[in-house]
Amino acid sequence: MDEEMVGWPRRVAAAELGDALPRRWAHSRGVAARAAEIGLIVGKDADLLVSAAILHDVGYAPRLATTGFHPLDGARFLRDEHGADEWLTSLVANHSFALLEAEERGLREELAREFPLLNDPLLVDALVCCDMTTTPDGDRTTVRERVAEIVDRYGADSVVGRFIRRAAPEIFSSVERIEAALANQPR
Template identity: 75%
Template structure:
């Protein structure tokens, strides 16, 4: 999948939904519900992203594909998902980098001893609004795919994983950045006419 513009962008989003569904629906139905909810949240941001709306939609539905058991080579879903998209599907580089780095994954990679590996293979995108939009979409969606606040989502993650787990340590470190991303997206939405 090379970089797409115009009506071919819709092809990217449709392909992403089919791929995420194939990898997640049967083996991880709750993760699939979350991914669909994140995609719905992303669709609410189309008016602030213009040409990148479909790229965000694709990243939103695919951001957790690395949780699929058959793809879990390292056990770190952003890295496993990005490698799968790159290696098995030749996916758009921006899409792969968004999946690899979604929701401040570099901080969790650091907790797992994978920061250098993730950063070397999949550098951060220098597109702040697009990166923030994926954080917003993910971190304002419950595990069941319903809208929530970022504060409630962080609390839910801490409750599910425990404060002293790898994920708990990561989410505590990342929460100020998560909240700032959400605030920037909310400000961009407020500034944009409906």
């Protein structure tokens, strides 16, 4: 792992989430740990996956929450304040099928225009898997338990509840593809 490549994202995420949102910070650390575990399946993009994992929820930081839609707020912050490259900002902006939530919020066109989805399905699936198999406290869970937890936490009729129920089949498929890729790795 390239410490410089993943060091600055870890420092930025810690600064923005550590004190303000300790549970969100625990989740982000857990997602990054999962990314480090499965990084071998994305090859040369392993460090990018870990960086995106640690930063994926940075847009929840109170000082960054301008639209209230954390993928967009986080990606804009990384682009505008840190000059992050388009791969990292796109992964943060589009993590875990954020386009579907953006649609619920009336922000789909804005998100898609500013941060087009990467043409790298394996990398996108890997980040979905890391996020959706990590609890809010940073522990491992199953994807089905994670989706149920999100619906319970936000409420089925909330914006997030509606989004996650719509996205669930795609989320499950992403995690299944990554689990299959991991199972096919030589031991």
